[in-house]
Amino acid sequence: MKPKETAEHYILSSSPHAHANSSVSRIMLDVILALLPATAAGIWFFGLPAVWTIAVCVSTCVATEALCRLAMGRDSTIGDLSAVLTGLLLALNLPAGIPLWMAVVGSVFAIGVAKQVFGGIGMNPFNPALAARAFMLISFTGPMTTWLKPFWWKTPAAMTTATPLAAMKKLYVAECAAGATPTPDALSSLPGVSDLLLGCMPGCIGEVSAVALAIGAAYLLWRKVITWHIPVAFIATVYVYSLVAGGAPAYMQVLAGGVMIGAFFMATDYVTSPITAKGKLIFGFGCGLLCMLIRQFGSYPEGCSFAILIMNSITPLINRWTQPKPFGAAVR
């Protein structure tokens, strides 16, 4: 017969017995909060289609996550909000007018293929949202490069247009062909500085408004969710590269397109970026360089997402290169 146990047991665990009360869901919530200004700006410029895209992506991602975990017989991980974040990030990286069924396919790919196949949160080698975006760009090239004009409902005759990056790409092509500097005429087709900052230009839902993104980034830095290393290295590389390489003005390369959202929100994804400060600098530099090489020489006008994906793939290698040196270790 089993002896009587005392009713109350103490919890036995290894030290430490104190915790900073941080949590994965709180971090994800912080990133979601930081994305809200950019989300609002996207909805402001692109209207209802943006709302629908975001709603569809988020709900599909969460549903896919739940189904995948159920199918694999693992604990549900919806509560950590990472699926919500992936859905939001994916939506913010899509053009507003994309057919919603494509958004569904992309979301399923993001969670099902890019994340859960590898074992769920913490295990994915590539940023799920970016992997899905790349997948969609290849699968649905037309809709993925059809951009609504900001406030498109005011100009029913011509609702879509090219992004500033496409125009800048033309500058590169013209320059390479003629060996000449861009004419002021060519530059005039690009948006002005205030439009660039506020985001009044065609592009993905969340990438357009540099100001909104900067507000979110400041929040993340203040909350210590991200460190400065990756964004600074990324943006500085883009800026310096375009100063040296010529073509469109350097500030335009930073503000138009996906560099801002990429540097602050996509490249800083914990799981797929290096863990050490030195590694983060290398990673950011690589992202900036690849992004600009694709913009200048590649066949796509925008290379930000591909640059980050390529750098994701060498993150384990960077981690290996940049192992920290223990306090007191002999100099080797």
Next chain:
Amino acid sequence: MKTVKSQFKFSGGVHPDYNKELARDRQIEKMPVPPELVISMSQHLGAPAKCLVKPGDFVRRGQVIGEKNGFISVLVRASADGKVKAVEKRIGPAGGKADAVILDTTARPEAPAEGESGASALAPAGGPVLPPLDWKSATREELLKRVEEAGICGMGGAGFPTAVKLNPPPGKRCEYLVLNGAECEPYLTADYRVMLERAPRIRLGVEIMRKILGGPAVRIAIEANKPEAIAAMEAAFADIEGNVEIVVLPVLYPQGSEKHQIYATVKRIVPEPPALPIDVGCVVENVGTVAAIADAVELGEPLLERVTTVSGDAVAEPKNILAPSGTKYSDLVAFCGGEKMPPAKVISGGTMMGFAVSTLEIGTTKTTSGLLLLSKDRVFQYSSHACINCGRCLRACPMGLNPALISKAVDANDVKAAEDAHVMDCIECGACSFGCPAYRTITQSCRRAKNSIRARIAAEKAKAAAAAQKK
């Protein structure tokens, strides 16, 4: 003597909630000897002492009941008069089993029987256990011997035999004596109260230790959040001669770690294990230990009692208690007015490095700096969630390790990878687990890896020894 601010900040570290206000302003209270004491033979680092008594024996306060058993070992004395009820294996907070003497302090020796044993049992009580020494005229060897006889070990937590520490191996000289008054563990205020209330004893202890160590410079390290302790030390050491400085350290956990304190005070870096502080000319001692040395020499009083902070939100009245070693945790709690609410976790030591225990029927030791009773609200649960690679542990690690890598390697049973990631350098401070948003058991993973590496090394050594014997 001057007071300076530390200029050298180590990288890493965390800021836990200190919760020191619970017991900070409570004066040290001397506790009456409880009816039963559980005196462990393993109160220190190294080999447990060899028990010298058997059930039925009467022992006097101060009598040696466990003798030194090896070079790295410390003798154990009875902390009160009493009758040995039993000698049995008891499990300590760290999970190791060691002999413990269960002492009934209410029993009085029976009428003197014929013969010597009865006479010794009735030897006059009171008076000093050891003859007081005049430290100025005593030789270095006499003083060292006294430290050893008094059974003193480091009272900060690890319990390294002090006599061994104060006697550097040939060829090594102590240039700096660092007094550890950082007390960076949350909740604990025992060292703080000792600095406030026993400052002159600390000063005397420093002078004795200077003599033993051959006149090193002295650095007294105190965290900036203890201005009263700094003031008390300044007053006590105001007229001391020689190179003595009070170093005010930035408030950062684990500032009390030996290696980090040496860096913060004299900017020297202790190399990787098995190097010791003496390899860079430093000896670090806890302030409580220093006061104990003064008592042992001047009063002839061995280390039989210590100040223990009993705190936590589940204790009715948090206190700093001067209790004989071997006092059961349940008696300490009763002395503090009992439990305010049922504790969910009981910790021997502080919240960052202390040991969770399963029962209050454990006796205090020379290293028990605190006893914490935490309610459900103050306790968190570890989980087995995946690492999200956020890097908080890496930034928090004061040893410059990559705890995420180590923890993932241990999860995968890859001890070799953990060893390559320098897991043996880990000081188990807990800064990594403290900040982990996935609530992973990182510190425990390091322990597990260190454990199996140590076991492997021991097995290899045994194998080599066996092979050598064969030849």
Next chain:
Amino acid sequence: MTIAIVCIAGIGLAAAVTLAVADRYLSVKEDPRIGMVTAALPGANCGGCGFPGCDGYARALVAGTAPNGACAAGGDACAAAIAKILGVAAAATEKRVALVKCCGTRSEAIRIGDYNGICDCSVAAMTAGGDKGCTYGCLGYGACANVCPKNAISIHDGLAKVDKRLCIGCGKCVAVCPKKLIELVPASATIHVLCNNPDKGPMVRKVCGVGCMGCHLCEKNSGGKEAGHFTFQGFLAKVNYANPPDDPQIVAKCPAKCMSEDPHFESGH
């Protein structure tokens, strides 16, 4: 066409010559018996013999630096086969299997804490000695199961159980158990004491419903002390495996219910 044929033929010839030369001059001379001995060994690479894998043991056997019969997994048949190859006598071995000397399941032995941490016995034992009331008993966090090369150990109701048919007696579990309660016993022995607690009866009874109290009844029922079937350590009975008892009545009459005829868990496969 002709050129192509000549080229291919030439390359083939050159390669053939290179290989022939390499085989002649670069080959590593190896005692052919090593291969034969390796083939005779079970190939489990369990390391129980103390050598790095079966190949390592085979080399040591051929070199004459290891005794035949150290392979617990292969047993007598293996030793005999090796003896035949090497022409040396086989030391007689008896197949031994691991025995977990505890039967304090969760439904029989008390727990004194809620352990929250890594599921591994060695670290669980480092947190206040573990959450089991009996400090000698099986913690059930599966350190042994994790190191078993044959997956012969599984955890049932907080207790490790060994599948006798899968166990090869390599002894890895014996080494890893922090409570040191796994022992290699002859596979032929049928009666075992499943307890590791040498404390006095009342102390044992406080923490476990099926702990040995040292009542010596098993000894009495097996023919008394002279029969020598049992030894005692403190208040704990131990089977003398050099002279194991075989009367099932001993088990049935054990008042503590800590004995078993066949404690081994038999898995379905």
